[in-house]
Ligand code: HEM
C-alpha cells in the first residue's frame with residue numbers, strides 16, 4: 001500500500017525553481033539574438049528572484065530554510081556512504097549543491113549589474129559606478145561564470161536523473177506538485193504564513209527596483 005502524500009516544497013519555492021529554469025536559457029538566448037535590452041530586463045527579474053529565495057531561505061517554509069538543509073561534513077559523509085537517516089526535503093549533499101547554485105546565480109547576476117557591452121550602449125544598471133575598462137573585464141567574468149553555472153546545472157540534472165533511475169527516488173514530481181510520500185518518522189513541512197511571503201516578495205521587489213533604477 002502506498003503511503004499518504006504530504007507537502008514537501010511550498011509554492012513559492014517551486015515557482016522560484018521553475019522560473020529560474022525558464023530564465024537561464026532565456027538569458028542565454030537574448031544575448032545570442034542580440035536583444036540585450038531584453039537580457040537586462042530578464043536579468044533584473046532574475047535579481048528579484050534570487051533576492052526572494054535568499055530571504056525565503058530565512059523566513060520561508062521549513063524545507064526551504066537554509067538551516068533545515070545545511071549539514072556539517074560528518075553528516076554529509078555519512079549520507080554519501082549510505083548511512084544517513086531517511087531524508088525529507090533536500091538531502092545533506094544536495095543541500096550544499098543548492099547553495100552553490102544559488103551563489104553562482106547571485107554572482108552571475110551581481111556581475112551582470114556592472115557589465116557593459118563593447119560599444120557601451122547596453123549596460124547593467126550599476127555600470128556607471130565603474131570605468132568602461134572594468135565593465136568590460138566584468139563582462140569577461142560574466143561569460144566565465146555562465147559556463148561554470150552551466151557545468152553545475154549539468155551536474156544537478158545528472159544527480160536528479162541518478163536518483164530517479166538508480167535510487168528509484170522520484171524528485172521531479174514533488175518539485176512540480178509539491179507533494180511526496182510522508183516521512184516515516186520526523187516532521188513534515190511546516191508552512192510559512194502568507195504574510196511572510198508578502199514580506200519576502202515586497203522586500204525583494206523593493207531592493208530590485210532600487211538597484212535597477214536608483215543607485
Ligand atoms: C543568471 C543571470 C544571467 C545569466 C545566465 C546571464 C548570461 C549572459 C550570457 C551567456 C552573456 C553572453 C556572454 C558572452 O558570451 O560574452 C551575457 C552578457 C551580458 N549580460 Fe548577462 N546574464 C545574467 C544576468 C545579467 C544581468 C542581471 C544583467 C544586467 C542587468 C546582465 C547584463 C548583460 C550584458 C550587458 C551583457 C553583454 C556583455 C557583452 O556584450 O560583452 N546579465 N549574459
Ligand code: HEM
Pocket residue numbers: 013016017020021022024025053064089090091094098101102153156157160171172173175
Ligand atoms: C536552469 C537550470 C536549473 C537550475 C538553475 C536549477 C536550480 C535548482 C535549485 C537552486 C534548486 C533548489 C531549490 C530550492 O530549494 O530553492 C533545485 C532543486 C531541484 N531541481 Fe533544479 N535547477 C535547474 C534545472 C532543473 C531541471 C531541468 C530539473 C528536472 C529534471 C530540476 C529538478 C530539480 C529537483 C527535483 C529539485 C529538488 C531536489 C531535491 O529533492 O532536493 N532542476 N534546482
